[in-house]
Amino acid sequence: MVRKLRRLPKIVNRLYKKDEFYHQPGTIPGTIFIHEDSPPPIIFLIDYNQTNFIREQIATPEECIPYLEMESISWVDVQGLGSQDILQRLGHVFELHPLVLEDIVNVPERPKTEDYEDQLLFIARMVVPKEISCGFHSEQVSLILGKNYLLTVQEEPEHDCFEAVRSRIEKNKGIIRKQGADYLAYAVLDAIIDGFFPVLELYGERIEELEEEVIVKPTPQTLQNIYQIRRELLQLRRAIWPQRDAINSLIRDAPDLISEEVRIYLRDCYDHTVQVMDMVETYRELASGLMDVYLSAVSNKMNEIMKVLTVVSTIFIPLTFVAGIYGMNFNTEKSPYNMPELDWYWGYPLCLAVMAAIALGLLFFFWQRGWLQNSVTIKRN
CATH class of the missing domain: 1.10.10 (Arc Repressor Mutant, subunit A)
Structure with a gap:
């Protein structure tokens, strides 16, 4: 047991180093690094106004140009980072700064916001619960907000939490088609934050099951499950903590691309972020408490065994005395x-x-x- 507890700092260190990307010293700013296992990008375009709606998959970034020149709102969603050529052409079409393109491609990047006058970059972390096993999928999502467009870039095309936003646009629900691109950016960002709640709900159920298991029948697998939950909650904390600061920066610094009305909606998004942080911290404390309960339960189980052996020994001592005489x-x-x-x-x-x-x-x-x-x-x- 002591040996396993001593290994905990090493496990945490491996967790922090996992999937981290570092440039080689002296690398030119704006250098794009493509991971070998990155899926090829798939580009989807949604263009809408109050009366018209278009949703289609496009083959090249250049097909976005006619829509960007219109008065409608365009949402270009790029899913996958496996093609340097496509990404560079995407940067040319949207006139992205080389550092913006670098932040988009070189994942994982810490959630943050950057104001480039006519464009606003917001990097977020999106989580989606796994359907079969426990845990969650985590990927980086980059939002580039322009005057009449929103460009989102995801790591992979398999999982996202934007289908509700797409459905609202298609069915013209709410006020999303009456607002500008800044409201669309808020809706996407709000969907990312709300995606944490289903994940945390699953962790609440897992912790509740472990509490009973720890008390009734603790096993070495129980200890492994507690370690796993603590590592995954640490990943959630690392994802949501900087996003709170980034959203707060949008509200406080008031970029020109975000209207006062949308800034009010961002306050609600900020409140959701704080709520997620509180839930993550609460579950982390519960998971840490489970470790103490596990050690106490194992100690109590050993005491029960020793009590039975002591009772048996105490009974046989006088019998042995009589038989010895x-x-x-x-x-x-x-x-x-x-x-x-x-x-x-x-x-x-x-x-x-x-x-x-x-x-x-x-x-x-x-x-x-x-x-x-x-x-x-x-x-x-």
Whole structure:
């Protein structure tokens, strides 16, 4: 157990280093690095105004140009970072600063916001619960807000939480098609933040199950599950903590591309971020408390085992004493006091009866004292 606890700092260090990307010293600013396992990009375009709506998949970034020149709102969603050529052409079409393109491609990047006068960059972390196993999928999402467009770039095309936003645009629900691109950026960002709640709900259920398991029947696998939850909650904390600061920066610094009305909506998004942080911190404290409960439960289980062994030993000590006395080799012919019971007709049954009476008497004494009861119980609602 002590050895496993000593390994915890090493596990945390590996967690922080996992999937981290670092430029080589002296690398030119704006250098794009494409990971070998990155999927090829898929580009989707949604263009809308109050009366018209278009949703289609496009093959090249240049197909966005006619829509960018219109008065409608365009949402270009790029899913995948596996093509340097496509990404560079995308940067040319949207006139992205080289540092913006670098932040988009070189993942993972710390969530942040950058104001480039006519463009606003917001980097966020999106999480989606896994459908089969426990845990969650985590990926970086970059939002580039322009005057009449929003460009989003995701790491991979398999998971996202934007379908509700797409459905609202397509079905013209709410005020999203009456607002500008800044409101669309808020809607996407709000969907990213709200995506944390289903994940945290699953962790709440897992922690509740572990609490009962730790008390009733703790096993080494229970300890492994606690470690796993603590590592995953740490990942969630690292994802949501800087996003709170980034959203607060949007509200405080008031970029020109975000209207006063949308800034009010961002305050609600900020409140959701704070709520997510509180839930993450609460679950982390519960997971840490589970570790103490596990150690106490293991110690109590050992005490129960030692109590049973002690009771058994205590019962057999007087029986062994009686058996030892009558196992001594005294000659009854030499003296009438040399164990006269050896010559009794009912001597052996009487000896067994005395030994049984001693054992039952000790059990009754232990029962009256409450020493035979289990000290670890759990109440079920």
